[in-house]
Amino acid sequence: MPKVLLRINGRGNAWPVPLGQEHPFYSPNLWEDYANASFSIISVEGSSIARKTIKWEVLIDAGHGVVPFLLKHNNRIPEAIVLTHPHFDHILGIDWIVQSYYRFNHKKAYPVYATKPCWNAVLRTLPHLERLVDFIELRQGVETKIEGIAGLKIISYPVYHGEHAPGASILCFRVTTSSGKTGKAVFSGDLLLPLLRNKDYACLTNADYLIADANNRFPYPRTNHWSITDSPKITTETDFFNTWKAGLSPVNLITPHIHMDERIENGTYFSDFLEEQEKEFNLPSNVFELVKHIKPQNTLLVHYNGWEDKKYYNQKILNEIQLEKWITEEAVKKNIPTRFIVPKVGETFLFT
Ligand SMILES: [Zn+2]
Ligand SMILES: [Zn+2]
Numbered sequence: 001m002p003k004v005l006l007r008i009n010g011r012g013n014a015w016p017v018p019l020g021q022e023h024p025f026y027s028p029n030l031w032e033d034y035a036n037a038s039f040s041i042i043s044v045e046g047s048s049i050a051r052k053t054i055k056w057e058v059l060i061d062a063g064h065g066v067v068p069f070l071l072k073h074n075n076r077i078p079e080a081i082v083l084t085h086p087h088f089d090h091i092l093g094i095d096w097i098v099q100s101y102y103r104f105n106h107k108k109a110y111p112v113y114a115t116k117p118c119w120n121a122v123l124r125t126l127p128h129l130e131r132l133v134d135f136i137e138l139r140q141g142v143e144t145k146i147e148g149i150a151g152l153k154i155i156s157y158p159v160y161h162g163e164h165a166p167g168a169s170i171l172c173f174r175v176t177t178s179s180g181k182t183g184k185a186v187f188s189g190d191l192l193l194p195l196l197r198n199k200d201y202a203c204l205t206n207a208d209y210l211i212a213d214a215n216n217r218f219p220y221p222r223t224n225h226w227s228i229t230d231s232p233k234i235t236t237e238t239d240f241f242n243t244w245k246a247g248l249s250p251v252n253l254i255t256p257h258i259h260m261d262e263r264i265e266n267g268t269y270f271s272d273f274l275e276e277q278e279k280e281f282n283l284p285s286n287v288f289e290l291v292k293h294i295k296p297q298n299t300l301l302v303h304y305n306g307w308e309d310k311k312y313y314n315q316k317i318l319n320e321i322q323l324e325k326w327i328t329e330e331a332v333k334k335n336i337p338t339r340f341i342v343p344k345v346g347e348t349f350l351f352t
Helices: 066-072 094-106 116-125 127-131 200-204 240-246 250-258 269-279 287-294 307-313 320-334
Strands: 003-010 038-044 054-060 080-082 110-114 133-137 143-145 152-160 169-176 182-187 209-213 298-302 339-341 348-351
Touching: 003 066, 038 182, 066 094, 094 110, 094 127, 110 116, 116 127, 116 133, 116 250, 127 133, 152 200, 152 250, 152 269, 169 200, 200 287, 209 287, 250 269, 287 298, 287 320, 298 320, 320 339
Parallel strands: 054 080, 080 110, 110 133, 182 209, 209 298, 298 339
Antiparallel strands: 003 038, 003 348, 038 054, 143 152, 152 169, 169 182
16 A cells, blocks of 8 residues: 655745845755745655655645745646645745646646635636636535545635635645555644634544644734744733734634625535634634644644744744744643644655
8 A cells, every 4th residue: 555645845934034134944055945834645655755656646735935846856746736725825836836737748727626715816816827727616614535536535624814815724634544544634724713613623633743834932913823822921012812802703704704705605614603603702822722622643833934923022033943842842831732843844744
């Protein structure tokens, strides 16, 4: 049986090193590290990952830095792309991949899986993709198979990642491993809050890998990203998250999922969500809180930025060793049940 692996193709945010600045996490000598947060689930026949041994590859998010990474790593076109949300650092590589497939290989449309509001937003940015892409809709909370790939299924769940991220989602992948077991990987995408119904936590529970947005260590909602943990000290100056949350209603949070589509396309997902949240507005608002709920075996941190930690909390921007050490120590103090890893770009993780 072939092995199934998760590979980190890039772990950066939109501008990992802003021009004119330095960033301790991202090395100027390792250009691959400028690829934006992107992952592959790969089936491999044999002992190493090579163009000939890859049976299939599904790419999750494709920002501007991802194609140079793929050129260097096996130089082949993935079988399909799945998107978490329509921001540039997650989509700009699609054109390069789709054109490579259409013009030089198959003369047919390339499969891209996303929610409808997400795909509509991609088309507003890259309208020519409409005729080059075979769009397959992900419906929130509904399992979707990847065509032509046995043993790989996706369920998306909505998240709030700001007004300008329509259809943004958490993605949960189930894979059949070489030993015939079911492996699970959960990709948080970029988010400020996951919009989960109570029953959805069970579907996300006990993943082999949670890949989590770790944009900042401490909360600053105006980034539209959540944080790893809560504020180091809660004062009126630093309690940015709770001040923001106090002015919200659950209806605000679902707006980016429905306003582009006139009607709610996802059955009762959002009405069930609103009914629950109107009784008790309670959503995990940082990495630690979600991990406590869903208990993944490993949590991989990506999309690290840290500029807001420095600006609003006077906390250092960390390098990768410091970040892993810090989160591991915090997790022990708070009794958080997972192994935290800051993965290297290109690193692979096996589904056993
Ligand atoms: Zn991003
Ligand atoms: Zn984003």
